[in-house]
Amino acid sequence: MCEALCGNASRHGLERRDLLKGLAAGALAAALPACTTPNPETGRDQFIIIDDSQLSQMALQAWAQQRQRVPQWSNRAAQARLERVGMRIAQGAGRANESWEFVLFDTDEKNAFVLPGNKVGFYRGLYQICDVDDWMATVLGHEVGHVTGRHAAERYSREVATQTALQVAGSQINSQIAMAALGLGAQVGISLPFGREQEAEADILGINYMHAANFDVKQAIPFWNRMQQGNGSRPPELLSTHPDPANRIQHIRDYINSRGWGPV
């Protein structure tokens, strides 16, 4: 049963509804922690009960809503630069054969996000502090790291299992929980940020992709320092799950030096 759940739900003709019924049965829930899939990119075992195509399908809806709700920044030069840096990073991650969409949103937020299905949102406020391409590459490497790390699927799976175990969501996935799990919690008032472990993993994967794409990985340090400074009272999402940004920067610094890409 574990295999049927964790393998590939659609391959077995199971609907998510059925999975949830199964989960609610309780006996299965006890078996779930053992239900893990190794991530080929990181080697880390992950608890995932949704396949990527299902998740991308759900994300499309969230992406459409985001685009409807937030104005886009029509700046052709900026758009071209974002796509150029973004595609270099995708190539560095070995994902250039997939289709990617990069959209600039016209708000002051110093933030960016990624949705399953390779939809990347980048805010004007963040763009405008990216003095060099390497800084944009730091952000985009991090976001692509969330994709290859399968962090949305992991978060979604954890959330659904938890909600089901608590019998809060009943037999249906609450669409708000789904939205929050996809990273658009701000829209529905539920905060479900990526975990600290996922953020740290995305940082490291991002550095690898920057290096593979011939960006200057050392520039990640001044970039994160700059983010920390311009922070104001409310930290942007890129920082929010890191109560101690200094630790995060030190972690990135140590990694760069350990790979011999420093000294930094």
Ligand SMILES: [Zn+2]
């Ligand atoms: Zn992140």
